[in-house]
Amino acid sequence: MTIENIDSDKLILARKPFSIFARISVLAALAAVGSFATNILLPSLPSMARDLNVSTAAVSSTISVYLAVFAVGQLIVGPLSDRYGRWKPVMFGLGIFVLGSLWCEFSTTLPMMLVGRTIQALGACAASVLSRAIARDLLSGEELTRALAFIMVAMAAAPGFSPLIGGLLDTTTGWRSEFLVVGLFGATVAFAYFRCVGETHRPDGNVSIQLTAILRGYWGLLTDRRFIAPAGTLGLxxxxxFAMFSVSPRVLIDGLGFSPIQLGLFFATTVLAVFASGMAGPRLAIRFGQARATIMGLVIAVIGGVLLFSAHWAQHSLWTYLGPIMVFLTGFGMVNPLATATALQPFGDRAGLASALLGFLQMAGAAVGVVLTASITSATLAIGIVQVALTMLGLILYLTGQRAVPAR
Incomplete structure (x- = not known):
């Protein structure tokens, strides 16, 4: 199924000059908005703390507040998009995101900054959750899996490249310019979405947006193994x-003496593993079946976690840390698009709702990973324990779900 097969009434702005690749590229950028605005600040936390006259620990709340609002906001946007269509929530959300970015740029106190980050997250959550729902509107089957691979790679690449960009901006023009850059990025994505994609889901007045109906919808997904097994695995x-993202500064800057720019280069290097395996995942799914290919990725990620746990007792160096991380990211890159497609495929009529809950579970999992690593004093032991535990639980959950779902 391709975009040309869709009922023309369903696409308000589906203009012929724009190919399906162009539209998927816009969706990839849409998915990257939220994560780009999250990690770009990591190298700048100390300088932000100095300018705002607070501690580095206090200014890190700008990230935790952002993630919390981002997670909860998705649960609201998803059902609204099933009722009113995708175009208005996307454009309105990106507009809010740009305004929040400008607010943060001119903030002079931490409370002002937290308000700006809240506004920013409310807009970003619409872009993230609806990028997946729109892909499900347009495509199905193998085409959906390939499209989601591209979108998920962009979503995973943004946290990898953004610290490098943030470090360069912090060094040359100051941390405030980072908010200007992400605001300009959001505005550019909004224009591209308006020109290339448009509406992909006809507003449905039969979809209830009453709280009880929405909660029933979410409960139905949570109790459906077709959804909760792959979605829960993705959350884990x-x-x-995110345990890797949160602990890497402790390992590399505090332990190995990396500079902020070197830390950014490290994250950018890890994107290569996600990109390569993310693109390979759909091909493996065609050859071996989607479930088997996903299990292969899960096993590779577990091996990476075990290697990282073992590295705690080895001589600490860049390679004893980078090697296991690359193995984990190779598995993660395979699992991300395949499990996303598996979770969304059966729920085309509730794509917004399903994508919203999937996004919430991912952000909840990210928060759990950050909290768990922060609770263990030794950075290398923390990341090893958390990665082994979460990847093994993910593998077990996915295999449990497969018992009730025929192999694809």
Whole structure:
């Protein structure tokens, strides 16, 4: 199924000059908005703390507040998009995101900054959750899996490249310019979405947006193994990924003496593993079946976690840390698009709702990963324990779900 097969009434702005690749590229950028605005600040936390006259620990709340609002906001946007269509929530959300970015740029106190980050997250959550729902509107089957691979790679690449960009901006023009850059990025994505994609889901007045109906819808997904097994697995793996993001500064800057720019280069290098395996995942799914290919990725990620746990007792160096991380990210890159497609495929009529809950579970998993690593004093032991635990739980959950779902 391709975009040309869709009922023309369903696409208000589906203009012929724009190919399906162009539209998927816009969706990839849409998915990257939220994560780009999250990690770009990591190298600048000390300088932000100095300018705002607070501690580095206090200014790190700008990230935790952002993630919390981002997670909860998705649960609201998803049902609204099933009722009123995708175009208005996306454009309105990106507009809010740009305004929040400008607010943060001119903030002079931490409370002002937290308000700006809240506004920013409310807008970003619409872009993230609806990028997946729009892909499900347009495509299905193998085409959906390939499209989601591209979108998920962009979503995973943004946290990898953004610290490098943030470090360069912090060094040359100051941390405030980072908010200007993400605001300009959001505005550019909004224009591209308006020109290339438009509406992909006809507003449905039969979809109830009453709280009880929405809660029933979410409960139905949570109790459906077709959804909760792959979606829960993704949540656990996102926890393992963000555990890596949160602990890497402790390992590399505090332990190995890296500079902020070197830390950014490290994150940018890890994107290569996600990109390569993310693109390979759909091909493996065609050859071996989607479930088997996903299990292969899960096993690779577990091996990476075990290697990282073992590295705690080895001589600490860049390679004893980078090697296991690359193995984990190879598995994560395979699992991310395949499990996302598996979770969304059966729920085309509730794509917004399903994508919203999937996004919430991912952000909840990310928060769990960050909290768990912060609770263990030794950075290398923390990341090893958390990655082993979360990846193994993810593998067990996915295999449990497969018992009730025929192999694809």
């Amino acid at each position: 793996f996102m926890g393992a990924l």
